[in-house]
Amino acid sequence: MDFSFNETQQMLRDTLARYLADTYDFDTRRKWIAGEAGRDPGIWRALATELGILGAPFAEAHGGLGGGAVENMIVMEQLGEAIAIEPYLQTVVIGGGALKAVGGAVADSVIPQIIAGDAVIAFAYAEPQGRYELSNLRTTARRDGAGWVLNGHKAVVYGAPWATHLLVTARTGGGQRDADGIGLFLVEANRPGIVRRDYPTVDGFRASEVYFEQCAVGAEALLGGEGDALPLIEQVVDEAVAALCAEATGVMRRLHTGTMDYAKQRKQFGRAIADFQVLQHRLVDMFMEVEQAVSMTLMATLRLGLPAAERSAAVSQAKARIGRGLRFTGQSAVQIHGGIGITDELAIGHYFKRATMIEGQFGSVDHHLARYEALALAD
Amino acid sequence: MDLEFSPADIAFREEARAFIAENYPAHLRAKADEGEELAKEDFLAWHRILAEKGWVAPAWPTQYGGPGWTTTQRYIWSEELARADTIPIMPFGINMVGPVIYTFGTAEQKARFLPRILSGDDWWCQGYSEPGAGSDLASLRTRAVRDGDHYIVNGQKTWTTLAQHADWGFFLVRTDPDAKQQEGISFLLIDMKTPGITVRPIITLGGEHEVNEVWLEDVRVPVENRIYEENKGWTCAKFLLAHERTGIAGVARSKRGVERIKTIARAEMDGDRPLIANAFFKRKIAELEMDLTALEFTELRTLASEAAGRGPGPESSLLKIKGTEIQQRLTELALEAVGHYGAPYFRGFPTGDNATPIGPDYAHRAAPTYFNGRKTSIYGGSNEIQRNIIAKMVLGL
Secondary structure, X not given: OOOOOXXXXXXXXXXXXXXXXXXXXXXXHHHXXXXXXXXXXHHHHHHHHOOOHHHOOOOHHHOOOOOOHHHHHHHHHHHHHOOOOOOHHHHHHHHHHHHHHHOHHHHHHHHHHHHHOOOOEEEEOOOOOOOOOOOOOOOEEEEEOOEEEEEEEEEEEEOHHHOOEEEEEEEOOOOOOOOOOEEEEEEEOOOOOEEEEEEEEOXXXXXXXXXXXXXXXXXXXXXXXXXXXHHHHHHHHHHHHHHHHHHHHHHHHHHHHHHHHHHHHOEEOOEEHHHOHHHHHHXXXXXXXXXXXXXXXXXXXXXXXXXXXXXXXXXXXXXXXXHHHHHHHHHHHHHHHHHHHHEOOOHHHHHHHHHHHHHHOOOOHHHHHHHHHHHHOOO | OOOOOOHHHXXXXXXXXXXXXXHOOHHHHHHHHHOOOOOHHHHHXXXXXXHHHOOOOOOOOHHHOOOOOOHHHHHHHHHHHHHOOOOOOOHHHHHHHHHHHHHHOOHHHHHHHHHHHHHOOOOEEEEOOEOOEOOOHHHOOOXXXXXXXXXXXXXXXXXXXXXXXXXXEEEEEEOOOOOOHHHHEEEEEEEOOOOOEEEEEEEEXXXXXXXXXXXXXXXXXXXXXXXXXXXXXXXXXXXXXXXXXXXXXXXHHHHHHHHHHHHHHHHOEEOOEEHHHOXXXXXXXXXXXXXXXXXXXXXHHHHHHHHOXXXXXXXXXXXXXXXXXXXXXHHHHHHHHHHHHHOEOHHHOOXXXXXXXXXXXXXXXXXXHHHHHHHHHOOOOOHHHHHHHHHHHHOOO
8 A cells, every 4th residue: 555656746747837937926816817827738748848847647658757647636636726727637537538548640640739738628528418428418419520510519618718729528329318329529610510609618718618519530530439438538537536636635625724824814703713612623624624535536547447337436436425525615704704705806716716616517426426326336 | 274376376376476477687597597796786686677567565555565465375475486596685774674663663754764665775784793793793882872963983894795786784783881781772773884894794704795893983874864763773683583583484495496407317327227316326416305305395384474574583493494404415415416517616707718618617606605504503693593583582491
């Protein structure tokens, strides 16, 4: 049993932590979000070239650092601490994860572009009617000669306005909720027949409604087999959820430490509010949530290699537990800060907003508890 | 003991319901449905209609312009307002300073201020909290120094709701810096147009401009604008806080909130069934309704004892705690219900392009309402402070 990082992993974490501390302060982040592009693309470039971090989970043969899920965990936790809006989850974990899993010519061509910072991927999987069900798809992919024609509406696609590629789930056959008949496509974002409606999100990202209108793509766009992509999608999303748990851990840690700092200096009734036992207990409960989030993130990350049912059960346990922790920690942070915790001026409120959105991303607490029950609790 | 409304009460309910249906402005309903920020004129439009009818201040004694309703009628009225989902009447004049003025004010003060509160001619704001005095309100530092027949006021207030619209504010100020905390405070009415007052917006997490900082720099306030005795303002403050807490339970509004969540949960799909068929989700609605019923009957008991001549006491802290907890759970549940469409931030949208709406209308305000709703367990005396009040005043601990 060993939960310690090796030297390379340690270095990865320290390098990124230092870089974010130097460049990603709250006011600068705020300026980027308010700007037209919604981010500073120079940061992504720097993560690729200066830090070499975008290659963390990729094979050395592709120009990567030879890491995997643990490296993603390390990066995502640091991004969480900075409430960074960089599309690492979508591009490296999800896009890169799918490409790694299918391999072949597309992977050989796109993975090096990801590592270089040239390819940015958005994951167009959710649909207005589908809630968190990955197989609930109305978007269709119809065969057309050697290629495919895509039609449909994808909802709230995080990072789509910044993307060079869209990773799209679509129905090649079967009924709306069937497990069979699902394909996974990697499509250039500027392809004719793709219409986007862009908007900011409450947690500082940019996202889009993406409409495919007779969008013709080549045969190479299909990743993996025709109509049997659901297990691949499930695997990629499990990896994404584990990474999201790591981000959550970073967000929760800052919610806790930020609130501790505030409670020590804020005086009411002639003493620091951290002296009041009722608040001490709340701060202790927040601390316990952070520690359990760390544990659950490690657990889920280290079980990503297990057979599908065990992997998914582990991931759902982690996401559900951390979802509860996010809500408690976020709400407690605001409550202990008082009114100032609800203002736009303080970082703590923005951590709370991100915490709230992570709680629902890729499935709410209820969704993951139900999924765990289905996988692990036979009648 | 009787749970049923009397025939007279039922007749009153019909009258109230019909009046709202006939007189509530349609443009306000449209704005509220769209989640648009309400302008000052929007709030005042409904206020003036009720003032005209004589129904704007249900709790006021008839001699000051109240309708003379029984406790039950007031309860019915608030139910009907919530049922019709009307915009709230701003509480600062009607529910807060008005009762302080008719309880503690002089005849001149009553004659001068009360009619204009009723008519809506004066918009009021509340100058209580300060950056260093939140839960510990009595530690406030805004100073008022006597200069002939004026006070010179200096200091800073914060969380001043809708002060950007206010004509008048009621302020707690320190008039005796040497007295023990609660003893050197006075209650002043200040014309917000007086030179030396600066109102600065505070933007909250949902992007709203609802609260403000108010800076007071050498603001001259006539001594005749002080309510009650000098250095006895805490008496008015305590009275007002107890009144504020009664309304804070918000039972009728929360009932409406539950209905809204059911509507969302019937429209949202969860697999091949509506979300409301999801056992987890349904259970949460059931638990909310259970807690809301408990709160409702606790409030009814409080109202009944008020009707029997006992004013709202420390038990109103219970209503504040449980009421705000329910309000917050409603916002959590609404956000859960809308799924992915909680994420788009509508205030940040570029204008135009109505042809392709983003998600269902009911999702647009779910996240900002959840964020903004965290204030309810903080304002009006945080829920931690309310528990201290119950411990001390009710349980004698």
